[in-house]
Structure formats: C-alpha cells, structure tokens
Amino acid sequence: MERDVTFIALFAALIAILGLVPSLTLISGVPISAQSLGVMLAGTVLGAWRGALAATLVVVLVALGLPLLAGGRGGLGVFFGPTVGFLVGWIPAAFVAGLVTERLKRWPTFPAAAAGAVLGGILVLYIPGILGMAAILGKSLPEATLLSTPFIPGDILKAVLAGLVTATLARARPGSVPSRPAG
Template sequence: MTIRDIVLIALFAAIIVAFGLVPVIPVAGLPVPITLQNLAVMLAGAILGPRRGAAATALVMLLVAIGLPVLSGGRGGLGMLLGPSGGFLFGFIAGAFVIGWLAARFARVRGPAWKENGLSILACIAGGIGVCYAMGIPWLALATGLPLEKAALGALVFLPGDLAKAVVAGLVARGVRRVYPIPLK
C-alpha cells in the first residue's frame, strides 16, 4: 500500500463522514433512517476501486465501533453496528468492494458515453443497492423480529432514493475518473 493509497482511503473516509452531516430522514415503522452516506460509499467504491473503496468504508465503521459520532444524525458506537442498521452498515463495506470490482471491469469497456455511464451506474446499483440490501434486510428482520417479507417490503421505501443516488454516483465517478484518472485498486 502506497502513501497515495492511504491518503485516498483517508480522504474518502472523511467524505463518507462529511455526508453524515446531512440530517437523517426517519422512516415511519422502521428503525433505519434514510441517509446520504450510502451515496458517499458508492462514490468511494466507484472512484477508488474494490480494495481502497472497501478500506475507506471499513475505516468509517472502525470509527463507529470505537464510539465516534460519524454516522448521520451524530450516531456512533458499537450499538449502531449491532442494531437494526448494522447489516446495512456492514453492507457498505461489501458494497463498496463490489462497486469497485465491477467499476474496474467496466472501465475496460470503451464505447459511447451513454454506455460507459450506464455501466458505471450499474456498478453502483449492484453494489450500493443489491449487496447492501442483501445484507441489511435479513439483519433488520433479525434485529427487529419482523418477518423477512415485512422487512423487505419496508425497505422498498429506500429504493427510489437509492436509485437516484446510484445514478449520481455513477455519473460523478465516471466524470472524476475521466478528469483525474485513479487506478481502480
């Protein structure tokens, strides 16, 4: 790991924390709020690549675990990782890795701008939504005692916003990589 890698990991961990300054939007009936931090997680994976994107997100989760209030709404502590949001938070790490892995594969594809933009957005959807939901929804059901079907139905409220975030992250990441090419590691 180079100094540049460490700086990029720390920078994106700070960006994820900064996105946490945006207040949470509570969801009626669910203990998991809507936040903007998953947009920053998508950006980390799509811009840095699998290892560095996951490392930046893992660094934030380490800060959460030691009790720093770095999550949206000034939340932090081990209870956040073990509570209803825990699956989504751990899903951030896996999601950033998958986004980065797909982004690295898709970056080799050349074609019209709409195709490259679409692949970048697809990477963010697969990792930022698919992986995070796959980890977060069962954890939410387990932590709250809800049946899995009800937890999955409740999580649908997040989908429109998360799709919009994936589009923004995919377009921004592609633009950043075009202007400032960072090897996807």
C-alpha cells in the same frame, strides 16, 4: 502506497461527512441518509479494495465510538440496532461497486460506475441490511424487505449520481480515478 492511504482516508471522510446531511428516519428506525452515496463513490472511484478499505475505516471508527453515522450516532450500540446490516454491508457494497466498475473496462465510465453502484450499493447492501432489520426487529424476511422499499428510489438516484461523479472525475482528471486507469 501513500496515494492509496490518502484516497482511503479521503473517502472515509466523505462517507462520514455525508452523515451530516439531514436524514429522514423511517418507522423501521433506519434513516434514509446520503452516506450510502459515499459508499458507492468509494467503490466506483477507488475500486474494489480501496473502496472497501474506506468503508471499513468508517465502520471501525464508528465501533470505536466516533459519532460518524447519520444523526450523530456511533459506538457499539449501533451494532445492536436495526441499521447494523446496512452498516456492515457498506464494506461488501463498496467492494462490489468497485469490482464491477473495474471489470467493465470496455464500457464508458458513466454506465460502468452506475452499474457498479446499483449492484454494490443497492443489491449487495440490501442483503445484509434486510437480514439485519429482520433479526433486530423480529420481522420475517418479506416484512423486512417491504420495510426497505422506501429506500429504493433514493438509492437509484444516488447510483446515477455516483456514475455521473465518477465519469466527471475520470474525464476532468484522467488517472485520478483508480477504478478506471487512464490509458
């Protein structure tokens, strides 16, 4: 239990710290930031429930006003902006990334974690992200989807990086990656 709380807090901090990496804001008002890498890692390293709880902790802290998002944003106002879908999408994204990583037990860690990061951190994340942009920006779903395309190459790179980091951690410290129990 204590170990779980520590891991959840550590990965929530990682997601927040990755918001300090300079981001590029697109015309849609949605920044390309490193924070989605933290969400992917929370899932692929911690597993479904712990990863989702780490993402939830960050979302709650942002709602309370902490400036933890890219560009130092925070507070209830972000829930009324074009990034809202991506922000709330972090929770199911981390969950699915972890679930896929956990379920692909027969696969080596790198491809299992990379697949989890792609399915959770890209596919699942983009669904609420695109819906949120469409609603807030008054765009059709095809228009909002088109606005999301600049994110894809970077997110694929992040998914590969999440797979590599997860596999490296599992190899270097067997048992330290809850999504991939040693044994």
